[in-house]
Amino acid sequence: MRRSLIVSLVTVALMSMGLTAASAHVEVQLRGYSNKAGDESQIVLRAEHGCMYNNAMYATESLQVVVPNAAGRPKPSYFPGFTATVVDSKSKDSKGVPVSYTVTWKAKNASFAIDGSNFFEVGLLTTWSSAPQKIYMPATQTCTVTKTPSSGMGAMTMNAKDVGKKLYLKWIVTTGATPKDTADTEYGPAPEITTVK
Ligand SMILES: [Cu+2]
Numbered sequence: 577m578r579r580s581l582i583v584s585l586v587t588v589a590l591m592s593m594g595l596t597a598a599s600a601h602v603e604v605q606l607r608g609y610s611n612k613a614g615d616e617s618q619i620v621l622r623a624e625h626g627c628m629y630n631n632a633m634y635a636t637e638s639l640q641v642v643v644p645n646a647a648g649r650p651k652p653s654y655f656p657g658f659t660a661t662v663v664d665s666k667s668k669d670s671k672g673v674p675v676s677y678t679v680t681w682k683a684k685n686a687s688f689a690i691d692g693s694n695f696f697e698v699g700l701l702t703t704w705s706s707a708p709q710k711i712y713m714p715a716t717q718t719c720t721v722t723k724t725p726s727s728g729m730g731a732m733t734m735n736a737k738d739v740g741k742k743l744y745l746k747w748i749v750t751t752g753a754t755p756k757d758t759a760d761t762e763y764g765p766a767p768e769i770t771t772v773k
Pocket of ligand 1: 601602624625764
């Protein structure tokens with residue numbers, strides 16, 4: 577009796593999660609900071625959930641964001657239990673400036689991975705280019721299948737050989753043409769922000 581109640585509660589939770597997953601992914605929030613071209617500013621990136629695999633949700637162990645130089649060389653926020661790195665792109669623009677910077681927040685070990693049923697936020701200090709424009713920041717979340725999913729019925733359906741498998745949430749779409757999800761990868765819109773005059 578009690579067990580069937582728990583199973584139906586989990587089912588309801590998964591259904592409501594499915595509705596959220598279609599619209600909300602990783603988004604940029606300004607929180608009142610400037611989006612005026614040329615300004616120094618800051619943004620918040622909010623990730624709303626972990627990775628789904630076989631009806632279970634798994635914890636996020638890294639978030640990687642590609643920031644174009646129109647946002648300046650970003651400085652990432654500290655996140656407890658994670659390291660944050662910034663790597664310049666090899667390709668440079670006509671002035672010798674890297675065209676983008678890859679920012680990665682990575683859990684120091686699996687125990688710091690962020691429960692997939694939680695949302696989390698990281699920040700970046702930015703310097704907006706003097707030319708107003710729409711700036712995309714393609715983002716990838718990485719998770720790992722474990723014996724202890726964050727939520728869902730994975731523990732009941734999980735195949736032991738899947739433990740350790742990497743899962744990806746690729747918030748990289750900038751054209752409206754979303755690739756079809758695969759067993760280990762979900763695709764969605766890239767975080768974006770528009771700077772103004
Ligand atoms: Cu989502």
